[in-house]
Amino acid sequence: MPGPVNLEQDVPVDGWLARLGRGLWAPRCLVCGEAAGGRLDLCARCEAGLPWMPGACLCCAMPLGAGAVAGYPARLCGACQHDPPPLAEAHAAFLYGFPLDRLLPRLKFHRDLAAGRLLAQAMAAAFVGCERPQALVPVPLHRTRLRQRGYNQALELARPLGRMLELPVRPDLLQRSRNTTAQSRLDADARAGNLRDAFDVPLRATVPRHVALVDDVMTTGATLHAAAEALLDAGADRVDAWVCARAP
Ligand SMILES: [Zn+2]
Ligand SMILES: [Zn+2]
Known part of the structure; x- marks a missing residue:
């Protein structure tokens, strides 16, 4: 009798199920496609690099x-x-x-x-x-x-x-x-x-x-x-x- 299916062991990390899961659930960086983490749909590196x-x-x-003119009251060029x-x-x-x-x-x-x-x-x-x-x-x-x-x-x-x-x-x-x-x-x-x-x-x-x-x-x-x-x-x-x- 085979034991219960253990997904973590039986499916390779980069198997279709993992890819499907990532595609469906994990937010991706809109610039580079890496996993997004923060408030915006960007990875930490791309978010830190925003100009x-x-x-x-x-x-x-x-x-x-x-x-800029020093001492000018408003911030005007x-x-x-x-x-x-x-x-x-x-x-x-x-x-x-x-x-x-x-x-x-x-x-x-x-x-x-x-x-x-x-x-x-x-x-x-x-x-x-x-x-x-x-x-x-x-x-x-x-x-x-x-x-x-x-x-x-x-x-x-x-x-x-x-x-x-x-x-x-x-x-x-x-x-x-x-x-x-x-x-x-x-x-x-x-x-x-x-x-x-x-x-x-x-x-x-x-x-x-x-x-x-x-x-x-x-x-x-x-x-x-x-x-x-x-x-x-x-x-x-x-x-x-x-x-x-x-x-x-
Ligand atoms: Zn990115
Ligand atoms: Zn100006």
């Missing part, structure tokens, strides 16, 4: 380095002191770099919602101490682009972020009225010109006094500035930007 934003300019979210942008505050959870250069494109081009959830969790942790806006407004795509892609990555970040921070998400407050050339193909001046009047607020919409735009990546800021100007023209007193990553 959290260091001290940054309050208005443009650029890391404050040589441009020289460029923002000289020429204040339409955003009252801009906050980025991360500097753009590894592993954001893996996770953000997965959200943007492959609708990887697990990556989106992880990034929204990180944004919630980074922004929980910011002054609370009355609504989050995802930066919209033009309807042609939306039809091609099928979803808006800014909304996929804003939705879980709004749930976590208990803030209303209002994609209805802003629309993209012109289908602008892809910004990445243009230099900074051309970007600003390309975006003039690219956004508008629907006629009957009542814009809350204080809103925060949500987007995946801030590069020159031209897109966020154009969106902020449309909201300010429509009655907002204050528009902030909350982005996942700041590209230099």
Whole structure:
């Protein structure tokens, strides 16, 4: 008579049952596939390597380095002191770099919602101490682009972020009225010109006094500035930007 089956002895550690068990139950790191351990779906090494934003300019979210003016009351870079942008505050959870250069494109081009959830969790942790806006407004795509892609990555970040921070998400407050050339193909001046009047607020919409735009990546800021100007023209007193990553 054979004894009772003992799984620990009879199934090799890397047998199909162990692999199945790992695949079904153990959270995996979304970057490298190792076992995930912490709060986020990342392994300890990838979580420790996240490029959290260091001290940054309050208005443009650029890391404050040589441009900072000692003794200036607000944490503003020289460029923002000289020429204040339409955003009252801009906050980025991360500097753009590894592993954001893996996770953000997965959200943007492959609708990887697990990556989106992880990034929204990180944004919630980074922004929980910011002054609370009355609504989050995802930066919209033009309807042609939306039809091609099928979803808006800014909304996929804003939705879980709004749930976590208990803030209303209002994609209805802003629309993209012109289908602008892809910004990445243009230099900074051309970007600003390309975006003039690219956004508008629907006629009957009542814009809350204080809103925060949500987007995946801030590069020159031209897109966020154009969106902020449309909201300010429509009655907002204050528009902030909350982005996942700041590209230099
Ligand atoms: Zn990892
Ligand atoms: Zn600045």
